[in-house]
Amino acid sequence: MRGTRIEIRPGALRNNARRARILADGAEVFAMIKADGYGHGLTLAADALAGEVDGFGVAVLEEARALREHGISAPILVAEGFFDREELEQARALSLEMVVHSPWQVALLQDNPGPLRLWLKLNTGMNRLGLRPDIALEAAEQLAAASMNPVGVMSHFACADEADEGRTDPQMALAGEVADRLGLPLSAANSAALIRYPHTRAQRVRPGIMLYGSSPFDWQSAAQLDLAVSHRFSARLIAINEIQPGDTVGYGATWTATRPGRIGVVAAGYGDGYPRHAPSGTPAAVNGQLTMLVGRVSMDMLTIDLHGIEADIGDEVELWGDHVDVDKVARACGTISYELFCQITGRPERVIV
Ligand SMILES: Cc1ncc(COP(=O)(O)O)c(C=O)c1O
Secondary structure, three states: OOOOEEEEOHHHHHHHHHHHHHHHOOOEEEEEOHHHHHOOOHHHHHHHHEOOEOEEEEOOHHHHHHHHHOOOOOOEEEOOOOOOHHHHHHHHHOOOEEEEOOHHHHHHHHHOOOOOEEEEEEOOOOOOOOEOHHHHHHHHHHHHHOOOOOOEEEOOOOOOOOOOOOOHHHHHHHHHHHHHHHOOOEEOOOHHHHHHOHHHOOOEEOOOHHHHOOOOOOOOOOOOOOOOOOEEEEEEEEEEEEEOOOOEEOHHHOEEOOOOEEEEEEOOOHHHOOOOOOOOOOEEEEOOEEEEEOOOOOOOOEEEEOOOOOOOOOOEEEEEOOOOOHHHHHHHOOOOHHHHHHOOOOOOEEEEO
């Protein structure tokens, strides 16, 4: 048995949802479980979080349909809304909450009136999805004229996780203004805003990454935020090589030994979803002892420094989890934990603990 595995911890998801619930301070909590529950498993995340949250957020209708087919009856918000008339009809049949982010969707609704819970998505500065405030007010009128009053207003923050605090307030003020004008509930906060900016909670919050035991911030760890590890990546040592000064390791000979030592070969690579661009120095742990990657990650293996470390063939190496903070691995790789979680392939064994 190769022993390369992803451990998923539903109890940690629940713990983190309870943290979100406390921070939400009475606002509805919708757990974002799009992209296969941030790589944790869509239905697994939903089952783990059911009862802890008020509803779920996904990106696309297929994800919502999979949840309904799995028996999830809680409210589901589809953040990209419908793509065409067929999806609009399916959304009605599945009793979904659909985001309306573009005038073409308003036009499609006018041509196909009927009951559906609609959230008007505002562009308050992110300039990705959303209607500009003046267009949103117009859209609300057009929808009301077709007996499809929106049930809420939502927006998304561009910089709630950035050190610069100046960009979130203007977005929130604009969103609040439109929600007030329409007399509708507002949903704006992602994990970063929920943790950091209490005034953004409004009527509904939409945490994602904090549920998965990762910190949205560079300057504060998940442990400091009392978040529990929900995703642990480990693999076994399958070879140990003695090396001498001047020896190089791996493709491209990118790392050269400066002293005699030992290199551990670990049975995980980019074919398992470990990032190929993880540089030498990226943290890993063997038997609870911290060490680092040396040389390039290959498809099925990666190599670690075993200098001064007690380790044998067959020992477990943690690539992220309890000893190795996934956010530190992400930073070393110039990415975010979201991407690391999402890019795990089907090859590692999944174990629900
Ligand atoms: C519309 C929307 N709301 C909420 C979230 C959750 O964000 P986070 O995972 O940073 O908490 C996302 C995630 O990207 C999103 O796209």
